Amino acid sequence: MPLQHKTGSRRFVLASAGLLMAVVAIYAAYRLFTPPAPEIDVAYNTVSRDGIYQVMFETEAQPIPLNETHDWVVTITTPDGTPVTDASLSIDGGMPAHGHGLPTEPQMAENLGDGQYRVEGLRFNMGGHWEIRIGISADPGLDEAVFNLDL
Amino acid sequence: MRTARGHAAIGALCGFLALSACDSGALSEDERAKIASLSIDALGPLPPSPGNRYADDPQAADFGRLLFFDEGLSGTGNISCATCHVPDQQFQDARPRGLGADETDRRTMPLAGAAWNIWQFWDGRRDSLWAQALTPLEDQREHAGNRAAYARYVAETYADTYSEIFGALPDISEIPENASPFGSETERAQWSAMELEEQEPVNRVFANIGKAIEAFERTLIPTETRFDRFARAIAAGKEPTGDAAFSDLELEGLRLFIGKANCLECHNGPRFTDDHFHNTGVPPVAGLPEDLGRAVGIAAVQADPFNCLGRYSDAGPDACDALRFMKRDAAAMERAYKTPSLRGVAGRPPYMHAGQIATLEAVIDHYSSAPAAASGQSEIRGVVFTDRGRQALIAFLNTLDATPASDP
Numbered sequence: 001m002p003l004q005h006k007t008g009s010r011r012f013v014l015a016s017a018g019l020l021m022a023v024v025a026i027y028a029a030y031r032l033f034t035p036p037a038p039e040i041d042v043a044y045n046t047v048s049r050d051g052i053y054q055v056m057f058e059t060e061a062q063p064i065p066l067n068e069t070h071d072w073v074v075t076i077t078t079p080d081g082t083p084v085t086d087a088s089l090s091i092d093g094g095m096p097a098h099g100h101g102l103p104t105e106p107q108m109a110e111n112l113g114d115g116q117y118r119v120e121g122l123r124f125n126m127g128g129h130w131e132i133r134i135g136i137s138a139d140p141g142l143d144e145a146v147f148n149l150d151l
Numbered sequence: 152m153r154t155a156r157g158h159a160a161i162g163a164l165c166g167f168l169a170l171s172a173c174d175s176g177a178l179s180e181d182e183r184a185k186i187a188s189l190s191i192d193a194l195g196p197l198p199p200s201p202g203n204r205y206a207d208d209p210q211a212a213d214f215g216r217l218l219f220f221d222e223g224l225s226g227t228g229n230i231s232c233a234t235c236h237v238p239d240q241q242f243q244d245a246r247p248r249g250l251g252a253d254e255t256d257r258r259t260m261p262l263a264g265a266a267w268n269i270w271q272f273w274d275g276r277r278d279s280l281w282a283q284a285l286t287p288l289e290d291q292r293e294h295a296g297n298r299a300a301y302a303r304y305v306a307e308t309y310a311d312t313y314s315e316i317f318g319a320l321p322d323i324s325e326i327p328e329n330a331s332p333f334g335s336e337t338e339r340a341q342w343s344a345m346e347l348e349e350q351e352p353v354n355r356v357f358a359n360i361g362k363a364i365e366a367f368e369r370t371l372i373p374t375e376t377r378f379d380r381f382a383r384a385i386a387a388g389k390e391p392t393g394d395a396a397f398s399d400l401e402l403e404g405l406r407l408f409i410g411k412a413n414c415l416e417c418h419n420g421p422r423f424t425d426d427h428f429h430n431t432g433v434p435p436v437a438g439l440p441e442d443l444g445r446a447v448g449i450a451a452v453q454a455d456p457f458n459c460l461g462r463y464s465d466a467g468p469d470a471c472d473a474l475r476f477m478k479r480d481a482a483a484m485e486r487a488y489k490t491p492s493l494r495g496v497a498g499r500p501p502y503m504h505a506g507q508i509a510t511l512e513a514v515i516d517h518y519s520s521a522p523a524a525a526s527g528q529s530e531i532r533g534v535v536f537t538d539r540g541r542q543a544l545i546a547f548l549n550t551l552d553a554t555p556a557s558d559p
Contacts, residue, residue: 066188066419066420067419067420067425067426069472069473069476098416098530099528099530100483100530101478101480101483102478103425103427103478104476104477104478105476105477105478105479106476107475107476120475120476121472121475121476123476125417125419125425125426125427126415126416126417126419126425127415127416127419128416
C-alpha cells in the first residue's frame with residue numbers, strides 16, 4: 001500500500017509537471033507566433049504632431065457611446081500650460097483598418113474660453129479602433145493632434 | 152525517464168484539449184456584453200421627432216392610421232401605403248421591388264422601429280418619417296397622385312378630424328384640381344403657375360398628412376423575439392430556459408455573428424443597424440437606371456423642403472443634428488445603402504436594396520465572396536464559412552423573428 005501510494009503521487013507530480021510544461025510551451029509558441037499588439041496611444045491627452053500644442057478632450061458621455069451623436073470639449077494649451085484661446089479647430093478621422101471616415105462631419109461649435117472648445121456632432125457607428133484628428137489653427141501655428149480610440 | 156516523457160506528452164495533450172475547449176465553453180464577458188447590446192431591452196424610448204409637434208398626439212396617430220390605409224390618397228384610387236407596407240407581412244411586400252402604380256427601383260422596407268431611424272429610405276433622402284411618407288404619395292410609380300388633389304381630398308373627406316388636430320383648414324377652394332412640383336407635365340405646369348401664397352397652404356396640408364402618418368407609424372415598435380428572451384437571461388446572469396434557451400447551432404451562429412463573421416460592424420445595437428450607409432458590393436439590377444445610393448441621397452435630403460430645417464418643420468435649427476452633422480462627401484458614399492435592421496429578417500426575403508438576393512443562404516455567400524462593387528469601394532472583407540457555420544448563422548437569424556413567448 002505505502003509503495004503504491006508513493007508511486008501514485010510520483011505519477012501525479014510528473015503529470016502535473018508535464019501539464020505545466022505543456023502550458024508554458026503553448027503560451028510561448030502563442031507569443032512567438034502572434035504579432036505583438038500595435039503600440040497604440042489611447043490617452044485622451046496628447047501632444048500635437050509638431051509639438052506646438054498639448055491637447056486633451058473630454059466627452060459628454062462616458063464611456064464614449066456607440067451610435068449616439070454627442071459633444072466633446074477639447075482643451076488646448078501650449079506645452080508650458082498656457083491656454084490657447086484663439087484656436088479654430090477642424091475635426092476629421094475614421095477607422096484605418098476599414099478605410100472609411102467618420103459617419104458624421106463634427107464641427108467646432110463654441111469657444112468656451114480658457115482654451116476650451118465645444119465640438120459637436122461626433123458619432124461612432126461601430127466598435128473597434130478609431131482615429132480622430134483635430135486640426136488646430138491658432139497664433140502659435142498650424143498643427144494636428146491625433147487620438148486613438150478603442151471602442 | 153521514458154515514463155516521465157509519456158506523462159509530459161499526456162499533460163501536453165490535456166493542455167491542448169483544454170485550450171480547444173475554450174472555443175465552445177461558457178460565454179465570455181465580452182460576448183455577454185455584445186449580446187446585451189443587441190437586446191430589445193437596450194432599445195431606448197421612442198426618440199422625439201422634433202420636426203413634428205403632432206408626432207405623439209394619439210388623435211394624430213388615429214388619423215394617420217386612417218390615411219395609411221386610405222386608397223383615396225392615390226392618383227389611381229386603389230393604392231394606399233398598405234399596398235406595399237402590408238401589415239401582416241411586417242409592413243413590407245415580399246417583392247424584390249415595390250409595386251404601386253408601377254414597379255419601383257427599390258425594395259419596400261419594413262416599418263417596425265422605423266421611428267428610431269435617423270434617415271429614411273435606402274439612400275437616406277429623407278430625414279424624418281413625416282417627410283418620408285410624403286414622397287411615395289407623389290411618385291408616379293407609387294401613389295401616382297399630387298399634393299393639390301390630396302389637400303382637396305382631405306378637405307372633402309376629413310375636414311373635421313383635420314381641423315381638430317391641426318387647426319382650421321386653409322381655404323384651398325381656388326387651387327387647381329391637380330398640381331405638384333413632381334407630377335405629370337400638366338400638374339407641374341399648374342404648380343408653377345400658382346403664386347407662392349397659393350402653394351403655401353397646399354404644402355401645409357400636405358405636410359400635415361405626413362405628420363399624421365408618422366404619428367401612426369411611431370406606434371409600430373419592434374416586438375420581442377426569442378433572441379431577446381435569450382439575451383435578457385444572459386444579461387441577468389441566468390441560464391436561459393424554455394424557448395429562450397438556444398440550441399448548440401443557434402449559439403454557434405450567434406457567436407459567429409458577434410465574432411468572426413464581422414456582422415456587428417454594421418448590424419449593431421438593439422435594432423441591428425448602425426443607421427449609416429455602406430457600399431457592400433451588391434450588384435446593380437440589369438435594366439434599372441443607375442443607382443448610386445447615398446451619393447445621391449445626400450443632396451436630395453438637403454434639397455427637400457420638408458426636411459428638419461425647412462419651413463414646414465416644427466424644429467428649431469439646433470434640433471436638426473442629423474442634417475447639421477451629415478457627412479456630405481458624396482464620393483465616399485457611392486453605392487452605399489442604409490444598413491437595414493435584421494429584426495424579422497428571416498421572414499422577409501428577398502434581400503438588399505433592390506431585392507437582388509433571394510435567400511439568406513445567398514446573402515451569406517455574398518458576404519463570403521465579397522465581390523467588388525460596380526463603382527465606389529465595397530467595405531466587405533470576405534469571410535470563410537464552413538457549411539456548419541452557414542447553417543449556424545441562419546439558425547441564429549431565425550431567432551430574430553418576432554414570436555410571442557411560448558409556455559415552457
